[in-house]
Amino acid sequence: MSPINMNSLLKERVEKIFNRIDDKDVSHVIINNDVGPYIDSTFFYLTGVTSGIFEKSFAIASADGEVTIVTGTLEAESARETGLKVIVIDKKPHEDFKSSLSQELKGHKKIGVNYGGLTTKNYLWLCDVIKDAKIVDVGTSIERARIIKDEVEIKLIKKAAEIASSSFYPVKTAIKEGLKETEMAAIVDYNMMKLGAAGASFETIFGSGKNSAEPHYVPRDNKILKGDLIVCDYGARYKRYCSDTTRTFIMGNTDGKKKKIYNTVFEAQKASLELIKAGALGLDVYKAAVNVIDKNGYHGLFTHNLGHSLGLDVHDSTTLNPYGNSVLEEGMVLTVEPGVYVPGFGGVRIEDDIVVTKKGYEMLTTAPKTWEDMIVV
Secondary structure (H helix, E strand, C coil): CHHHHHHHHHHHHHHHHHHHHCCCCEEEEEEEEECCCCCCCHHHHHHHHCCCCCCCCCEECCCCCCCEEEEEEHHHHHHHHCEEEEEEEECCHHHHHHHHHHHCCCCEEEECCCCCCCCHHHHHHHHHHCCEEEEEEEHHHHHHHHCCCCCCHHHHHHHHHHHHHCCCCHHHCCCCCCCCCCCCCCHHCCCHHHCCEEEEECEEEEEHHHHHHCCCCCCCCCCCCCCCCEEEEEEECCEECCCEEEEEECCCCCCCCHHHHHHHHHHHHHHCCCCCCCCCHHHHHHHHHHHHHHHHHCCCCCCCCCCCCHHHHCCCCCCCCCCCCCCCCCCCCCECCEEEEEEECCEECCCCEEEECCCCECCCCCCCCCHHHHCCC
C-alpha cells in the first residue's frame, strides 16, 4: 500500500477513535509507549510503524485526523518513513520531551489518554507536562474503535494465521518420543520464523501427557511419551499483528477415552462456529460449545472463555464469555477455542482464528484438525 493510502487509512483510524469519544471538548489524544512490558499497542495502531521498538515515544492524534510521532534518534528513520509529522528528541530526552509535548498541546482544554496503557509514574509525569488542560480517560473509546479491524489489519492477521497454519506439518513431523517439551516449543517457533514470522506472538505452549490439562502451561524438560495428548498453542507475529492457534496431537497409542474427548471438543467448536455472524450474542456462541461439552459428560472441565479478539495484541479486548452481553460485529477478528481438561490425565483444545462477517465468518487458520489428522506415528 502506498504511503498516501496508508496515511489516509491512519486518518480514518483517528476518526474512528474520536467518533467514539463522548466528550467533544477532547481535542487531542496522546499515547505513551513506554519500555516493555509497558507497551501501548495503540501507538502502532495510530502510526502504522512496523519496524522499531519506539521505547519512551509518543503518538499525538488530533481531532482533525492528524498524527504526530515524538521519538528519540533510535527510531527516527522508521518514524519518518510513515510520512507523518515527526519530532525527534536528540539532546536532553527528559527536558526536551517535556517541552516538545507541552508545545504541541498548548492552549487545549482537554487531552485524552489511555489509562489502561499508562503506568502511574507516566500518568503523573503527563499531568506535570499538560498543566493547563484536563486529562481524561478515552481508553474505552480506543478499545471500541480498535476491535473492528480495517482491511489492512485483516490482511496482516490473515498472513500471520497463514504462517502459523503452514507450520503444522513441519511441527507434526518433528514430534518424536523422548523429545523434550522445550525442544518442541523451539521447533514450533523456528518453523514460524522460517515461514516469514517476525517471531512468536506469545510464549508457545507445548504441554504433553498430564501437562496438556493445564491451559496456560509453560514448556518444561518433560519428555514426550507414547500415548500422550499434546496441546500445542502457538501464534505468529507478522508486521506486529498476531495469530493464535491450538492443535492437540496424539502420540502413537490412541484409546477410546482420548478419542471421545477430542471429538467432543471438535463438535463443540463446530456448534459455536455455526452461530457466529454479525449481530450474534457472544454469550450464545459460548453456550453452544458448553452445551456440547456438558452433554458428553465433561461438565466443569471447560475452564476458560471460548475466545478473544486478535490484533496488535494477542488478547485484544473482547472475549466470548458467559458473563456479558457482547454483540458480534462485522470486522471483529476472534479466536474460537473450546477445550476439555481432565486433571492427571490430559487435555484437548482446538483453536482457530476467524473474521466475523455479515452472514457468518471467514476462517483464517487452515491447519488440519480432525482426529485422524492429529495422530502422530
